[in-house]
Amino acid sequence: xxxxxxxxxxxSIIIKEVTRYFRIWVQTLLPPAITMTLYFVxxxxxxxxxxxxxxxxxxxxxxxxxxxxxxxxxxxxxxVVSSFFSAKFQRSIEEMLxxxxxxxxxxxxxxxxxxxxxxxxxxxxxxxxxxxxEINVNxxxxxxxxxxxxxxxxxxGGLVNAVFAKKFDDISIVPxxxxxxxxxxxxxxxxxxxxxxFWQSVSLANPILYMVNAFRYxxxxxxxxxISTALGLILVFIVGLFSLAYYLLAKGxxxxx
Amino acid sequence: MSEKAIEINNLKxxxxxxxxxxxxxxxxxxxxDFIALLGPNGAGKSTTIGIICSLVxxxxxxxxxxxxxxDSELEAAKRCLGLVPQEFNFSQFETPxxxxxxxxxxxxVPRKIALQxxxxxxxxLDLWDKKDTPSRTLSGGMKRRLMIARALIxxxxxxxxxxxxxGVDIEIRRSMWExxxxxxxxxxxxxxxxxxxxxxxxxxxxxxxxxxxxIIENTSIKDLISRLDIETFILDVDKLxxxxxxxxxxxxxxxxxxxxxxxxxxxxxxxxxxxxLSQHNIQVMSMRNKANxxxxxxxxxxxxxxx
Numbered sequence: 001x002x003x004x005x006x007x008x009x010x011x012s013i014i015i016k017e018v019t020r021y022f023r024i025w026v027q028t029l030l031p032p033a034i035t036m037t038l039y040f041v042x043x044x045x046x047x048x049x050x051x052x053x054x055x056x057x058x059x060x061x062x063x064x065x066x067x068x069x070x071x072x073x074x075x076x077x078x079x080v081v082s083s084f085f086s087a088k089f090q091r092s093i094e095e096m097l098x099x100x101x102x103x104x105x106x107x108x109x110x111x112x113x114x115x116x117x118x119x120x121x122x123x124x125x126x127x128x129x130x131x132x133x134e135i136n137v138n139x140x141x142x143x144x145x146x147x148x149x150x151x152x153x154x155x156x157g158g159l160v161n162a163v164f165a166k167k168f169d170d171i172s173i174v175p176x177x178x179x180x181x182x183x184x185x186x187x188x189x190x191x192x193x194x195x196x197x198f199w200q201s202v203s204l205a206n207p208i209l210y211m212v213n214a215f216r217y218x219x220x221x222x223x224x225x226x227i228s229t230a231l232g233l234i235l236v237f238i239v240g241l242f243s244l245a246y247y248l249l250a251k252g253x254x255x256x257x
Numbered sequence: 258m259s260e261k262a263i264e265i266n267n268l269k270x271x272x273x274x275x276x277x278x279x280x281x282x283x284x285x286x287x288x289x290d291f292i293a294l295l296g297p298n299g300a301g302k303s304t305t306i307g308i309i310c311s312l313v314x315x316x317x318x319x320x321x322x323x324x325x326x327x328d329s330e331l332e333a334a335k336r337c338l339g340l341v342p343q344e345f346n347f348s349q350f351e352t353p354x355x356x357x358x359x360x361x362x363x364x365x366v367p368r369k370i371a372l373q374x375x376x377x378x379x380x381x382l383d384l385w386d387k388k389d390t391p392s393r394t395l396s397g398g399m400k401r402r403l404m405i406a407r408a409l410i411x412x413x414x415x416x417x418x419x420x421x422x423x424g425v426d427i428e429i430r431r432s433m434w435e436x437x438x439x440x441x442x443x444x445x446x447x448x449x450x451x452x453x454x455x456x457x458x459x460x461x462x463x464x465x466x467x468x469x470x471x472i473i474e475n476t477s478i479k480d481l482i483s484r485l486d487i488e489t490f491i492l493d494v495d496k497l498x499x500x501x502x503x504x505x506x507x508x509x510x511x512x513x514x515x516x517x518x519x520x521x522x523x524x525x526x527x528x529x530x531x532x533x534l535s536q537h538n539i540q541v542m543s544m545r546n547k548a549n550x551x552x553x554x555x556x557x558x559x560x561x562x563x564x
Contacts (some may be wrong), residue, residue: 005365012362016355023350091346095356095407098310098340099363100332257272257313 002102009101010109017113020083028079032071032121033128039067040132043189055191055222060133065216066188069150071125073183073208074175076118076151080110080158081171088162093255103250107159107242114155115148122147136219142227143218149234150211154179156241163245163254182208187216192224207237260288261321262337262415262446263309268318270304270470278304280470281318286415286448286463288323291441293457293478294450296467297559302450303343305467306419310340323414336364339413341404343420343450349393353384353403356392357410364411371410378406381436398429405433415446422456434460454555458482468559485523489547492517495540502533518547 021028040060048059055062087093096106129135137143157174165171186208192200203209214230217223223230248254263286270279279301286292296302307313309320311327320327322334347356354375361371379385382402387395392403401421408416418437422430430453437460441447451457457464457478464481466474474481493516501509506522507530521527534541 003365008365008367009363011368012359015362016351016359019355020350087348090348091342091344092348094312094342094346095360096363097312098335098338099360099411100335100365101363102332252314256311257307 002105005100006102006105009099010105010112013096013101013106013109014112014116017079017083017110018116021079021113021117028075028117029121029124032075033124036067036071036125037128039063040129044132055220057220058133061220062191062216063189064129064133064135065219066186066212068122068125068129069147069212069215070183070188072118072122072147072151073154073211074179075121076114077154077158077161077179078175079117080114080155081162081165081175082158083113084110084159084162085165085168085171088165088255089168097252097255103246107156107245107249110159111152111155111242114158115151118151118155119147122151138221139218141218142214145231146211146214146218146234149231149238150215153211153234153238153241156238156245159245160241160248163248165254182206183212185209186212187224188212207233210234260323262286262288262290262323263448264319264321264324265305265309266319268305268308268320269316270301270308270313271316278470279308279316279318282467282470282472284465284472284475286446288414289441289444289446290463291437291447291461292449292463292465293461294448294465294467295454295457295555296450300467301470302467303419306340306342306417306448306450310338310417311335336411337414339408339411339416341401341408341416341418341421343423345400345404347392347400347403347407350391352389353379353392353395353406354388356403357407360407361410366411374410374412375406378409382406383432398425401425402429402433405436409440413445415448416440417448419450420452421449422451422453430456466555466558473558487520487522489518489520490544491547492519492534492544493542494534495542498534498537498539504529504533 043063044060048063051059053059084093101109126135161171161174185203186206187203192203192209195203210225210230210233213223213225214227214234217227217230265285266283267281268279268283269277269281271277282301282305294302294305304313308315309322309327311331320334322337325331325334325337327334351359357375357378358368358371361374362368366374375388376385379388382405384399384402384406387399392400395403405418405421408418416437422433425433434456437447437449447460449457449461461478463477464474465472491512495515497511497514497517498509504525506525508520510518512518519530521530531541
């Protein structure tokens with residue numbers, strides 16, 4: 001169905017995407033390292049030392065998986081949303097539209113580009129975290145599956161946002177007003193068991209809670225959420241969002257007149 | 258029967274609910290042809306090109322590129338086409354080398370071959386020394402040539418150029434003409450839209466004129482020009498005659514203090530004009546066509562259709 005030429009095209013899109021964020025590394029790779037260092041110093045060391053233990057581990061250890069996941073989510077999303085919207089804005093997306101790259105491979109190219117930036121910043125933040133806390137891994141398998149699926153999900157989300165965006169303001173609305181609040185309320189800094197029952201139930205409607213907790217399980221071996229439920233939910237979201245993104249690209253919505 | 262590079266049948270495009278950009282146009286381009294697609298602004302030229310190259314969704318009709326329908330064999334059709342659009346549509350932050358090599362990749366050209374071709378085309382188009390410069394810093398002429406290099410990187414059978422020489426200085430325009438003529442001689446079919454009718458007359462063998470979303474003419478440039486029954490000339494003279502002659506199918510007008518404007522029917526020998534001027538001791542210092550011949554015809558045809 002897809003020949004060698006399609007895979008060369010996919011490779012080209014990924015190279016283009018990776019080259020793009022490396023070219024502007026001061027805007028893409030450096031900020032997460034600085035921001036997350038501040039999180040570790042302020043929340044981990046200064047405040048965390050007074051908080052004491054959370055679920056049997058130090059507060060710093062508790063927040064580490066969430067902070068890594070937070071950078072993976074924001075970077076996967078913002079890479080694709082800004083790259084795809086910029087390609088639309090400069091009309092360089094037409095380079096792909098006139099060429100025989102299958103729609104699926106355009107989608108995969110952008111998503112994998114976003115995933116690669118998400119993972120790279122995740123690694124950078126993990127290296128930063130290792131300066132403050134001893135990193136122990138409970139399950140490499142779960143860790144890798146969760147981080148891969150989550151970055152894939154948010155990279156796809158970034159593409160859907162970019163397809164609908166008409167101006168630069170539109171690409172910052174979702175990260176500012178939806179993604180950031182959901183991340184902060186997604187159990188990065190606290191266990192939902194600390195919340196009253198009503199707010200615990202409300203928190204369960206936040207998809208990021210499942211990702212943060214599944215990732216935390218990969219590191220620490222415990223989670224507020226059942227792992228199978230978390231993985232199942234992430235998969236459902238991926239299938240839904242990926243299908244929507246494919247439909248939008250195939251129809252040419254926002255990119256063809 | 259000769260092979261068709263592009264076949265368009267009853268192509269329609271409606272923007273929104275009521276803007277009929279194309280009203281069922283049909284025309285074809287022979288393999289190896291160099292054809293001009295002419296028309297005033299908003300006539301439907303770019304929409305037609307956009308549909309052929311999959312940048313615009315058609316409302317109805319059929320488009321085939323080397324017998325590959327864009328409905329059923331879109332990828333095969335796309336492989337035959339190279340597009341140089343009207344507006345710059347590459348990433349301003351990438352270098353020419355990155356732009357053309359990535360484009361080759363989208364067509365499935367392996368990176369090693371892409372790099373070789375990039376060197377070939379960037380050198381041919383005088384861009385090799387700028388290969389690592391961010392493209393936003395290139396001049397307008399360089400950006401146009403970069404888009405030509407990008408369109409050729411997968412070596413398409415058909416090259417479509419949408420006003421490629423707009424805003425380009427005369428020297429670069431001439432060198433682009435030479436390049437395109439050579440490319441056509443090597444077998445590439447070329448479709449060109451332009452507002453410079455001199456360009457169409459110089460380069461193209463055939464012409465399709467589109468106006469208000471309809472094809473109003475599709476013929477050879479030679480045939481089109483042969484239809485021009487009257488030509489207007491401007492003669493710079495050493496003195497003006499006191500009265501104008503009465504020669505059948507020739508009309509004299511005074512243009513200014515030292516020149517005359519003369520309409521001459523194609524059936525009349527120009528010698529009769531010179532004879533008369535000579536009899537009246539009027540020296541012709543220089544002589545030129547008032548306007549580009551094709552331009553006159555084009556204006557006449559599009560005006561007639563509008564009226």
